[in-house]
Amino acid sequence: MSTHENQRVAVVMGSASDLGTMRKAADILESFGVVHDVIVSSAHRTPDETFAFAASAAEKYAVIIAGAGGAAHLAGVIAAKTTLPVIGVPIKSDALNGLDSLLSTVQMPGGVPVATMAIGDAGAKNAALFAVAILALEDAELTQKLKAYRAAQAKRVMESQPES
Amino acid sequence: MSTHENQRVAVVMGSASDLGTMRKAADILESFGVVHDVIVSSAHRTPDETFAFAASAAEKYAVIIAGAGGAAHLAGVIAAKTTLPVIGVPIKSDALNGLDSLLSTVQMPGGVPVATMAIGDAGAKNAALFAVAILALEDAELTQKLKAYRAAQAKRVMESQPES
Amino acid sequence: MSTHENQRVAVVMGSASDLGTMRKAADILESFGVVHDVIVSSAHRTPDETFAFAASAAEKYAVIIAGAGGAAHLAGVIAAKTTLPVIGVPIKSDALNGLDSLLSTVQMPGGVPVATMAIGDAGAKNAALFAVAILALEDAELTQKLKAYRAAQAKRVMESQPES
Amino acid sequence: MSTHENQRVAVVMGSASDLGTMRKAADILESFGVVHDVIVSSAHRTPDETFAFAASAAEKYAVIIAGAGGAAHLAGVIAAKTTLPVIGVPIKSDALNGLDSLLSTVQMPGGVPVATMAIGDAGAKNAALFAVAILALEDAELTQKLKAYRAAQAKRVMESQPES
Amino acid sequence: MSTHENQRVAVVMGSASDLGTMRKAADILESFGVVHDVIVSSAHRTPDETFAFAASAAEKYAVIIAGAGGAAHLAGVIAAKTTLPVIGVPIKSDALNGLDSLLSTVQMPGGVPVATMAIGDAGAKNAALFAVAILALEDAELTQKLKAYRAAQAKRVMESQPES
Amino acid sequence: MSTHENQRVAVVMGSASDLGTMRKAADILESFGVVHDVIVSSAHRTPDETFAFAASAAEKYAVIIAGAGGAAHLAGVIAAKTTLPVIGVPIKSDALNGLDSLLSTVQMPGGVPVATMAIGDAGAKNAALFAVAILALEDAELTQKLKAYRAAQAKRVMESQPES
């Protein structure tokens, strides 16, 4: 399978316990042949590593996907240290079901954007699809793969009609 | 001023009354020299035009910014008809202050991503900065402009210290 | 059983996974002898089919019931393409329990109404009862059936008194 | 102007202070030539009158629009006493901005539907448009008027493009 | 056990499915020797019976406890037809966990009060204790029982210290 | 005007700034001839006075109305120290519009009830009406006044019909 080596994507999460959700992003990237790294790095518990990662991310990555829950600062902290596109995934949290994660991720102040996806698994999957959409702007093959993905998806919906 | 003609961005909104907010996006694009069109097209009131716009957007645009309020379907409807990156801006609504706009924009099902920004003016501004960040992946000059923008922004913060 | 052939109702849902809820609507229509079709069509994953369905719905249907979850655009997108009465059912979602589905369905802008029911099974059931109420305006037999339904329902409540 | 005398619509509200919002419904009905009455009747302060109104509404009306705020019981109480289609309009409330009105109106139990519209003016306007859509099922002239309304609305949107 | 015959309390609920919660109220009344009836009557499905009950409640009862879920209109509808004290219990609902029940019960308009308790079992229990507090105003024996109840409750808390 | 001296009601509030709302309660009590005291006492800023007030309230009062905003602990703290009926009024707060006040007042644990009214002025008014309803249980004159109040209120609604 041909890969898109110069379009590496980082999939970062604040805790190894977020892996169940964030693997949905990695799986999509894998299926599109987009090279990616999966990294656990916490804005609060490993701030130096997160800071260093973000500061040098542009040397290695084109797009960063960051997932965190609760007071989800990870995507925002990374976005503060890079001008790369940062996509945020609000992880479903225990008490507030991810409403806290969503607001902490999406309500960024003017000047430092985080592109926020839906709470949980659907959001992780879409973060990867959005990263592919960005990379596809300069990669006709990826664009074709995206269109095929959409077509297959539509076909599955149309074939799922209930029996009459 | 040199422009980035082949990286045209569409700034779409569901109603002319959203222009107060969405102009913040256009202003940022203007300041970065990114060519853009500002279009009013409603998912509900002009569905054919919106559909046609989205279906052919890839011929003209690289990135789409879509702002809408209330049951904000515009970004999702456009994203359904294109594989371009679509950035959603939840417009502050009258009764629920944009919480409805936010949830309607961000909670997309797996398969069709919308990159959602903060509610209101900050979100519109960040949508444009995020579009610039995408375009900058293949445009070193834009990357430099983004870095300069960040530096100027940081400088303004540091100079805003209250008098002791 | 006599049926009401010229008063066909469409029960549309965004995903086959919504069938558990939307079948509550179909069951009510069945029990009233109202002819209906159950269709899976997604505003986001099969936009062309959804658009085409809505554009021609008036040729075949009198009322449309549309159920979707999360950023629930289905009912609004259909309502944008038809002047038939469209009844929306917010499907209970994973993270936000259907609050997102409710706001995405009900907060339609002035000009394109969606008649929204309660979140989940009760809403699906009521969507069908509301469709029957519309059809009953020109069908005395249906009106009688509705009154009998209400009477039987009241009787069940009155007979459910706890033992003293 | 020809009117639709046998398709009378009742526009009921819980308080005269709701008239600012509910007049939006009456204005739409007026513009479509649909005969209607505007009535103040409270589920809580004039329960007998509300009950009596609902019990005999089918003698005079085809559709009922009911608007109320806060613990908005009006639409539900009317729906309990008639099998006519009842459309609920959540009035924007003081403290909670209509979230209470919305949930009190829409979350009806299975068995007694209320077709709920958006909070506030847009909801009142759409309630009338939805009533027209119901009446139009048996009135080709109304259907044409609705289509013309939609076309004019689309035209206004398309003409509202910002100057480039 | 001596009872308080002239201080009968009605425990009403909108559905037999609310009995699990509302039995907490009946149990408290039972333990205080307060005579009470447990009644299923729905504001929406048996409006006539609910209306008739409320209109004549003062002949038989001193206080009414009413529990309902979702668009919980029961307490408000009863309060509209009696000047007796009506205590509302918001039943925990499926999708919104009782937030809808709470707002529908508590946000009554000025003029017709409903004394609202917490969502669910604690609220049902407290509704009964509040009814007892009302009855105790003219019943020294009940006052003593209430004080003993509070003292026993405090004792249980103090005895529940974790082992050191 | 005859008064109901042995049925004194305390209207307590956490801050003098709550007086605008709580005066609505005092006005109703005044109009019913119910003797009452208006007291500022804070659960947090004057805990000793609040505690002492609650501990001896039964010597002087029959019913207590307590209004507070934000983390509204006043009604709960008073209810903890008396077995009198305590009615809570959530004052509309600055940031969260009284949602915090409502939840802090109504979500009392099983064992110590607070009868909660709507947020703000309507709640204050209803708190007084509910106190009157309690006192009316042993006061036929008050019952008549309440019925007259309701009748006058209904008359005002019926007379507020918009001009046709």
Next chain:
Amino acid sequence: MSTHENQRVAVVMGSASDLGTMRKAADILESFGVVHDVIVSSAHRTPDETFAFAASAAEKYAVIIAGAGGAAHLAGVIAAKTTLPVIGVPIKSDALNGLDSLLSTVQMPGGVPVATMAIGDAGAKNAALFAVAILALEDAELTQKLKAYRAAQAKRVMESQPES
């Protein structure tokens, strides 16, 4: 293990049922060698004991951690009677998942602060860490322990990388 005897911390909770959460605080204090007592005392069910505890807490304790759920008044009531630092832990509640507990704890009026932590177990753990941070201001050994705790925590995150 050397302990910090003159820096005793009280861990108070409103109900023995909160022990599952609050033990997370005690465990952290234990691991840092901070002497502490675990106490069940309810603002509502044992107000006298809670009041007395708070009034004399400064004689024995340096910091108080208080956890409660629903209308969580415990931390606020204690803070009203002491000038010691009071740290509040909102316990996850049944119906509203701790949103009520959070708002009841954090929205204190100006003049009486409660330092609020996250809802549930993470909040209990952090309450203890914050108490340690306070005590560490005058205890270099505790500061070193905190730094070691942070370092170990960072190490665990860095070692939790998913296998590639």
Next chain:
Amino acid sequence: MSTHENQRVAVVMGSASDLGTMRKAADILESFGVVHDVIVSSAHRTPDETFAFAASAAEKYAVIIAGAGGAAHLAGVIAAKTTLPVIGVPIKSDALNGLDSLLSTVQMPGGVPVATMAIGDAGAKNAALFAVAILALEDAELTQKLKAYRAAQAKRVMESQPES
């Protein structure tokens, strides 16, 4: 006036526009004679300065107060880089009134605490009072000042009784 030089407090905010709220904290510290610095430093716009400030804060400060709005990451980012007590003030935001600021500040993951105060001015004031309470643990004079502050506050409440 004697000051507490070795107990310096930092009052940090994410934007100069937060000064209206955060000055409430500075004013309290001033009135207690606690030396403090007021600093504008943004987690997102000046991450390096914020990081550097937090990393070396323990050399100069004993307690840090951090206020921010929206996706309020400032307090959490600072807390990640210091073991000093960090007190968070959620600034009232435009669209969501500070609910986003509150959840972003308070819902910190286990391991890195932020002591969160109420939204807005009351929170800023209480942040300073809480900082004083911490410093007072080792400063008998500050403790006396705090007690005097509380006594004066109680006196003002008691003197604010409405005229009878």
